[in-house]
Amino acid sequence: MSSIGTGYDLSASQFSPDGKVFQVNYAAKAVEKSGTVVGIRGKDCVVLAVEKIITSPLYEENAASRIYTVDKNIGLVLSGLLADGIKLLSIAREEATNYRMQFDRTIPLKILNERLSAYIHAYTLYSAVRPFGAAVILASWDEVNGAQLYKIEPSGSSFGYFGCASGKAKQQAKTELEKLDLKNMSTEEVVKNAGRIIYQVHDELKDKEFKLELSMVGKEVDGLHRIEPSIWYEMAIEAGNAAKKEDDSDNEV
Amino acid sequence: MLPFNNGFASPLWHNGPIPGGLYNFPGHNGPASQPKKDYGVQRASQPITTGTSVVGLKFDGGVVIAADNLVSYGSMARFQDVQRVFNINNKTVVGAGGDFADFQCIKRYIDQKIIDDMCYADEYEMKPKSLYNWLTRILYTKRSKFEPLWVDIVVGGVEDGVPFLGHVDLRGRSYQDDVIATGFGKHLALPLLRERTETGKPIGRDEAIALVKKCMEVLFYRDCRASPNFTISVCTKEKAEILGPFKVSQNWELAKSVEGY
Secondary structure, eight states, X not given: OTTTTSSTTSOTTOOOTTSOXXXXXXXXXXXXXXXXXEEEEOSSEEEEEEEEEOOOTTSOTTTTOOEEEEETTEEEEEEEOHHHHHHHHXXXXXXXXXXXXXXXSOOOHHHHHHHHHHHHHHTTSOTTSOOOSEEEEEEEEETTTEEEEEEEOTTSOEEEOSEEEESTTHHHHHHHHHTXXXXXXXXXXXXXXXXXXXXXXXXXXXXOOEEEEEEEEEGGGTTOEEESOHHHHHHHHHHHHHHHHHHHHHHHO | OOOSSOTTOOOSSOSSOOTTTTSOOTTSOGGGGSOOSSOSOOOOOSOSEEEOOEEEEEETTEEEEEEESOEXXXXXXXXXXXXXXXXXXXXXXXXXXXXXXXXXXXXXXXXXXXXXXXXXXXXXXXXXXXXXXXXXXXXHHHHHTTOOOOEEEEEEEEETTEEEEEEEETXXXXXXXXXXXXXXXXXXXXXXXXXXXXXXXXXXXXXXXXXXXXXXXXXXXXXXXXXXXXXXXXXXXXXEEEEEEEEOOOOXXXXXXXXXX
């Protein structure tokens, strides 16, 4: 970034001569520093997984979690600055509540994604505010629309995905996801792959400890968003440990 | 998530004169500071679309609540296929009598509360006693503003393995009992139920359902706002389930023997 320090990065409401809003780029940088998160959409489920880096052994195990429930069947995972993300979470919950009060049904993920994207985008427009240093992944499943997965960047742009990743090892995770036939994947396979990918992309040299966080929404969990449902969670950890062991033995040879 | 002061709460001071509004300050032109010429606001003072009796009964290991499927508009049988018993979750059930619109309003808040609880992801759920208590607060607050929610709610469920049955009304009054009925059911169903409970022998699930069905039959014959179609909600330790709709099998042969009208 040769243009840093040219004075065009002081405000979100000013473009640089080569057409960038630096504040937005910086927000994206904040996301790149965070632990890896992935969202995987299978045939009738979506699984969210997080590599939660434990920065100190003094924290409680469940401190600073990154996966949250927005509504009965809507899960949200955060990457980037946690405090910024929590604000987005509360906005998402508010939108879901308002929608339910107006229409007496759960907000479709498409609508929630639109509203949250618009909110995040608004924070890239004015000099008085800064963009959110967080990316969010939204997941849901229902009988009518099936599995749905969206990711919103700090810029406010968002897309629907079959598999998406964010954070440190985004590229690595994406490469792994691209190898899979996600559209036809069973819930069990999705969970195992989620566990495997998080364990594989974790860099033991740079970050020592991490905790796998996992949630799922889909047919097999009664259409509810469940955070770390015991059987599935253990399945993911097992798959992760197996993958790690294999990697280690490859290195020895 | 709903803010703390949700729709049921409102500013501390309203519908009254503005502070200082009744005093003419010097230098201030008269009419602007005169009190407004209307004297408060008018609110609905009677229920419009109503459901009639709800009947509830505790049995050995659970609770059963029944209500017919009619919502009346005055004396007209306006909406004839409306369920009035609901499962809030698998340990809490409610039955609604009185103004149905007011109940729908409350129901929406309960449903949202259930979701808010889910968001905490701590595996805690609304239990019958909590819902019962929460309802008394909501209803008492509303009556204190002279705008009561015109409802008669029976709350049932199983809490820590023990059956619970309670009643809350439009003023926020509440009581718990082994048998509960609202509206006409108070006169017609309660004696039938008490006849059985006062024997002191334990009542089984099937017997409880049969008893309540009998009550619904009697209510249909004698309550002009009742319908033959009714629904029953049964809550045990294992689960809450909705049974029905059932239909009272009618026999009007007795009409021939009625004389003197």
